[in-house]
Amino acid sequence: MKKKKIYVLLSASTPGQMGGATEIEVTNCEKCGRRLNENLKQLGYEFDFWSGEDFIHLTPYYIVSERLKMALEVENLTGYSTKKVVVDTEEYFEIDEDAYSKTLPDFYYLDIQGQAKEEPVWYTVEKYDECDMCAGEVSTYIPEILDKIDRVVLFKKKEDLLAIPKRKIYYDSWQGQDVFFADNEKRREPIITEDFLRVLKKVNKDFMDEVIVLEAEWI
Ligand SMILES: [Zn+2]
Numbered sequence: 001m002k003k004k005k006i007y008v009l010l011s012a013s014t015p016g017q018m019g020g021a022t023e024i025e026v027t028n029c030e031k032c033g034r035r036l037n038e039n040l041k042q043l044g045y046e047f048d049f050w051s052g053e054d055f056i057h058l059t060p061y062y063i064v065s066e067r068l069k070m071a072l073e074v075e076n077l078t079g080y081s082t083k084k085v086v087v088d089t090e091e092y093f094e095i096d097e098d099a100y101s102k103t104l105p106d107f108y109y110l111d112i113q114g115q116a117k118e119e120p121v122w123y124t125v126e127k128y129d130e131c132d133m134c135a136g137e138v139s140t141y142i143p144e145i146l147d148k149i150d151r152v153v154l155f156k157k158k159e160d161l162l163a164i165p166k167r168k169i170y171y172d173s174w175q176g177q178d179v180f181f182a183d184n185e186k187r188r189e190p191i192i193t194e195d196f197l198r199v200l201k202k203v204n205k206d207f208m209d210e211v212i213v214l215e216a217e218w219i
Contacts, residue, residue, distance in 0.1 A: 005194040007213035008167055011153045012057035014210075019044025021086035029134035036134060043109045044086040052099035054204040055211060056107070060188040066105040068203045075199055079114025079177030112190050114180025117173035119219060121165050122146075139183070152212060161214050167191070171218040191216055 021044030027037040043061060056063040064072065069082055085107040095102065123139040148164045151157055169182055169191065178196045192200075192213070201208055 003171065003218050006169060006191050006216045006218070007194070007197055008189045008191055008216050009062065010149060010189060010212040010214060012055045012062065012211045013053040013207050014057055015049050015051065015053055016045055016047040016056075016058075016090065018058055019046040019086060019088050021088070029131060031133040032131035034131065034134055040109075040111075042086060043083070044088065045107065046088050046090055047093055047104065048090045049094050049096065050099060050104055051096035051207075052101070053207050053210075055200055055207065058109075062110045062190070063107050064110060065107055065203075068200070069108050071199050071203045072196070075195065077178040077193075077196055077199065079179040080110045080112045082108035083111055085109050110179065110190075112179050112181060114175070114177030114190075116175070116177075116180050116182050116191070117170045118182035119168040119170065120183075121167050122149075156209075156212075158212065161212070164214055166214070167216040168219045169216055174218075 021042055023041040025039040025041055026035060027039070028035055040061070043058075043063075045056070045058060045063060054065040054068040063085055064082065087104060087107055089104075095104070120139065122145045123141055125137050125139045127135070128138045129135045145164060148160060152160050152164070167182065174180070178193045179190055181190055197213065200211065204211065
């Protein structure tokens with residue numbers, strides 16, 4: 001069977017910012033205080049404007065509109081569940097006259113559960129053993145690669161994507177999910193399949209300039 005293409009999600013539209021309803025539970029190591037985990041209990045989003053965007057990036061989360069959520073469900077795409085976003089609006093909030101709805105639809109964030117393993121290309125993986133209570137592996141971005149990603153995401157220079165090496169995902173570790181993290185959630189950029197991207201292009205078609213993806217490869 002032909003292997004599905006996969007892509008790393010780097011960015012999407014940002015018509016607002018994190019809202020006051022956000023609740024994040026942080027777990028620190030009891031011994032050394034190192035931050036171990038962040039658990040999102042509730043996500044709030046504050047819109048400045050809305051032009052009809054169906055797919056929104058709020059680092060490190062991705063938010064989908066009601067109709068995009070439905071389209072993903074109709075195609076039986078897997079690897080995530082959805083949780084409703086608590087939406088509010090900035091004082092001078094406006095809806096563009098070209099938007100497909102005169103009122104804001106409901107939005108949901110993707111709670112990504114899909115997992116696979118990768119041969120690290122963007123990260124160095126090191127043992128953390130300074131504290132015996134939370135010893136383990138830590139992965140850190142390779143600085144030159146992070147610089148290149150920032151240039152593409154912040155300045156929207158998609159041609160610079162070609163200068164970024166492709167992440168390498170072990171095909172045998174993949175469980176068929178359409179959206180997943182590689183190795184652990186600390187590597188924040190999710191990976192999507194071509195099926196996920198196809199639905200995104202269909203529903204969010206007017207805003208695909210804002211969606212930045214980079215092909216990854218199977219090994
Ligand atoms: Zn510790």
